[in-house]
Amino acid sequence: MATLGDIAVGAAINILSAFAFFLIFAVLRIQPVNDRVYFPKWYLKGLRSSPLHAGAFISKFVNLDFRSYARFLNWMPAALRMPEPELIDHAGLDSAVYLRIYLIGLKIFTPIACLAFAVMVPVNWTNGTLEHSNLEYSNVDKLSISNIPIGSRRFWTHLVMAYVFTFWTCYILKKEYETVASMRLHFLASEHRRPDQFTVLVRNVPPDPDESVSELVEHFFLVNHPDHYLTHQVVYNANKLSSLVEEKKRLRNWLDFYQLRYSRNQSKRPVLKTGFLGLWGNRVDAIDFYTLKIERLSNETSSEREKISKNPKSIMPAAFVSFKTRWAAAVCAQTQQTRNPTTWLTEWAPEPCDIYWDNLAIPYVSLTIRRLIVAVAFFFLTFFFMIPIAFVQSLANIEGIEKAVPLLKPIIELKFIKSVIQGFLPGIALKIFLIFLPTILMLMSKFEGFSSISTLERRSATRYYIFQFINVFLGSIITGTAFQQLDNFIHQSANEIPKTIGVSIPMKATFFITYIMVDGWAGVAGEILRLKPLIIYHLRNFFLVKTEKDREEAMDPGSLGFNTGEPQIQLYFLLGLVYAVVTPVLLPFIIVFFALAYVVYRHQIINVYNQEYESAAAFWPDIHGRIVTALVVSQLLLMGLLSTKRAAQSTPLLIMLPVLTIWFHMFCKGRYEPAFVTYPLQEAMMKDTLERAREPNLNLKGFLQNAYVHPVFKGGDDDGESDVVSVEDLKEEEPSIVPTKRQSRRNTPLPSKQSGSLAIVDQD
């Protein structure tokens, strides 16, 4: 049992390690050579094109201004200084609202922690239950609900506090929902003209023997939206083409690598073997080899490109239909078009760069079957993932390896290596699985057939949360695999389950405190170091970078990673709400996590991350829903816990809590959620009217014509010069969109014509 002292030591260690991370970060970040790793966002925004310090050659790589080392924690206030509106302008609404999740954590838990320490710690501490019992206990337990004698009237304090905490949480949640909803609406209202405002994605266009998809779409919308239809773009099945383009990009990297090597050492031309992994085969001149291969691929690409544009079979039964006004697009996206609700499905078109092109052509029946398959697969993944891992673990023991590869036997038998394998191997299978879990979940979502990256990420986040809830939260409280738990729960009565879990909760407080410190504190502090991008950048920089453009490409700012980050935060909400009444001593640890994470992620969002898409905070209903879930779980577990403490007279009052909380959720859902899924006609009409007054001669058709062309067609290739030209033409047409400062082509929250052309950067 960990005492308060143990925890203090643990905290000290973790604080020190976090501090060490910060120190290393502080040193690394002011080295000019790392500038593109720690400030890529500024490069992408076009506000910085070379490290700030100029001067001697050496100072291009190492910072010699020693005064700057003294101010090594300066980045923290700097990160906090940027006001929210500027942040939204700088990094998009998604990022700004993502930061608010941490803020909500602080807003909810700081007052709760104060109240809990003022009221409940004394109430818990001034009992002697644990002292008089023969149980082993620690000081932490003395501060928790376990210290209160069975049947005591002091439980009323906990009951009242549960009400107070619930009301406070709901109050904050409601206020926050309101704020975020109005931020979203304001953001949408003040946005520049973007193609997705006028465009609707139509899926499942029914086959027609007489007309091509394009004609069919045009006729259908000319008939059914006669005054509003403007233009449309069909969707090509360019999956093969884009894999060719990918391949070409990879080859070009190799060519660059060899060319660079040759230019550094001109004495001999680089050679390579053509066989497997370059280990055997004919020796050829590397530069010639890759030049030839790229040329061949270029031909293949252009013939494939031609095939796609000529062959009607490569047109998928989906199209992007654009309207003359936002009003008409809002109308079309929110209504049903035909009798058959599985054809002519309309929905808002995602931003061009948010589209997941591969999924656009899945028919309705296939979608429902995929949904069933994924649901079943996810169920098995959650509850039975331990089975294959245990199998791998059983294989990966020493005897197994010795049998499989007898050669290694003498090495393995060494005592040191043997103990490493025995201690390390069983864990590594699990670790690898957990590292790949988000990818697996993302693949599931992709298979399910969502058509935009933002939806894919939101869906994966939901699944990841469920997985964590069952396997981390419940799994830590009731030891045993998820499947054993499931089996237990099936064989237990409905009111036994909260009891079983509730009883174990106070005992696991110290474990979760340690978890928060290691995973939360040190993890967040490690995040700021960006170790992986740092290494990769320097490798690429050394081997591949020839021009300034290459260097820009070598930067990997990454993005927030909503699908992994958000479920992580939700776990802390869950822990905080569950332990608020039971063991309030856990709360400060959570508050420190939220504060630290807020500062670190604010810094990263300002300086590093570059969001791929902008969903205008469409994820907020999920966040809200999960915090409410955590609240209900905490109430049920408290009910279970109290019922074992013979405080049964409080049960009816406790039952009211989840009922009220769920009602609160439904109220919020009705009141605020529509702001995140629909687009009110009044807003649309307002923007349309304004625009018509401001720019009566706007050529909207020109603006929309090429917005939804598959990225590989968008002049992504050298030999596609004509396309590039067309994109350039469009740019000239609309100087009004581009603000005064130079905008990088990689940045998302800009008018998406620009972001659409990121393909140009990516593919040559």
Add this chain to the structure above:
Amino acid sequence: MATLGDIAVGAAINILSAFAFFLIFAVLRIQPVNDRVYFPKWYLKGLRSSPLHAGAFISKFVNLDFRSYARFLNWMPAALRMPEPELIDHAGLDSAVYLRIYLIGLKIFTPIACLAFAVMVPVNWTNGTLEHSNLEYSNVDKLSISNIPIGSRRFWTHLVMAYVFTFWTCYILKKEYETVASMRLHFLASEHRRPDQFTVLVRNVPPDPDESVSELVEHFFLVNHPDHYLTHQVVYNANKLSSLVEEKKRLRNWLDFYQLRYSRNQSKRPVLKTGFLGLWGNRVDAIDFYTLKIERLSNETSSEREKISKNPKSIMPAAFVSFKTRWAAAVCAQTQQTRNPTTWLTEWAPEPCDIYWDNLAIPYVSLTIRRLIVAVAFFFLTFFFMIPIAFVQSLANIEGIEKAVPLLKPIIELKFIKSVIQGFLPGIALKIFLIFLPTILMLMSKFEGFSSISTLERRSATRYYIFQFINVFLGSIITGTAFQQLDNFIHQSANEIPKTIGVSIPMKATFFITYIMVDGWAGVAGEILRLKPLIIYHLRNFFLVKTEKDREEAMDPGSLGFNTGEPQIQLYFLLGLVYAVVTPVLLPFIIVFFALAYVVYRHQIINVYNQEYESAAAFWPDIHGRIVTALVVSQLLLMGLLSTKRAAQSTPLLIMLPVLTIWFHMFCKGRYEPAFVTYPLQEAMMKDTLERAREPNLNLKGFLQNAYVHPVFKGGDDDGESDVVSVEDLKEEEPSIVPTKRQSRRNTPLPSKQSGSLAIVDQD
């Protein structure tokens, strides 16, 4: 334990009683004097204005044509003869589709019964488990699953059959959903022009300090639907006025009564006492008294009418907004109007006669609170309704009555009366509760704030079904009150519950067979007699009827009563599906019920019922959903039953069944449900275009102007002559709507201007 013989006797008794009902009906219906009770629909349709037989005075009341007595079961083939399209034309789509529910029952259960008798009865019968056991058993049990030894491999038959039955049911359900959806769409497409096609109900118009509700609505829609807005009508709070009108109608009935009495016996003018219930007080001339009172009420009514139209506070924040095209109305009904999703709520306007006027002004927040209250209230009603009834029962015993009214003591102590009270009183409280239950549920739905009668009925039906499922189905299987069951279930594990219920199921087969015969067979046969309307009609006819119009009013055709009838049918689906695998001998009884009910209700729909509203089969998703629920319940119970029979190796296969069934339900929901809740734009556009081509000079504004006026304003009163005139004017404007045969003003499926004017009939 009932043997097969007992059941045969029971069946014989119930068949005979049903036969007796039919016989009495056959005699009563051919008496001309009852013509308006048994054929009101034809009078309302205007196809009949006096009994068919003319001739001598006596034959006006009694049928003397003895040959017609011989053909006493003739109505049955006659009822079946009318083809479905004609039926839809005659009685509306709602009624026609309602009949299809019975047909589905036949379609599902007839093949299932054949298969079950061919396969499962032999499998069950050829075992000796029950014979060799010491248990008491009957022949019925020998035909059921109870007769199979524990752990037998014969359970595979039941498993396979469960799959076959599920697939068959799903197949029928899917086909039927498809048919009904296309019937609905065809019905909507071929409908005459109706005001609700062009109109949207707008609720929660936000208050504005500068503009009246009417101006606000007009400006809002002129701005946000500029090309489509046509006109609007505000909603008045006329609840007080309509109660005044009601009161006046009641007084007029009394006046008619006394006038009729005077005209029959002119020797003395009728008098009455003004005190309580006419028992004491001053004696006054009855005719003068009521004439005076009616006059006073007339003045009050007209002043109230004036007050409403002058006072802006009597305008509710709701309005009916009409558009120039169906397309625009469909758009407005299916989109969100403003940022704030709780104001300017738009939905399809119900038919004018379907509107529940009292609920139109409930604000959004109040709606969500009401929903919470009703949910909690319904929970308590379902699980704790026995508590007040037990309380009443404990009061209503002999000692209680003797204490309360000592005078009655000698009478009560009589042996016969004592036994009647003891045997009868405890049951009567429950009986009264069950009779009033649909009314209570309807009140709940009204309190919840739905704005159309059809939604109210659908909601009540859902609640009634849940109540029946818990209290009749589960309550009969596991004896004990619903609350005791709930308590049991909470204390049982999730996989114990289906076992507990599953085990008792085979034992309750005979009980349910009896229930089906009494409630189903005899109940349906009793329905055709229409005893209550028969008596009331003759009473009214004798005391109140002066003119032909009065007689028309004295008819009470009633309507199908979806909120009570449908849950009843669903109980039979549940029983059939649950027992199909367990005790197939129950199936023929259910088939007889469905066949009988189909014929009887087809007759009633053709000849009697007059639907209040036409929702175009909007209830079908509920029907489908409940049959699927029954299917899943039956699968879970079978799983529970088999797991107690040590046929556990079949469990994984059985688990797949509910998963597949639920997936089937979701598939159907996505595929067909939209047809019942949305109105596809293509359809709307088609009708608009056709109409524009056919009637280019249509005065739509005139058609819609007064469609959504509150019934009490629609010239409902003698002194409202001007209003009557305006309605008459409208009629003349559009001769094209009224088909060649004279259409009664009371009939619903007509263009609703006509049905709106039913107020004229009702209120003078």
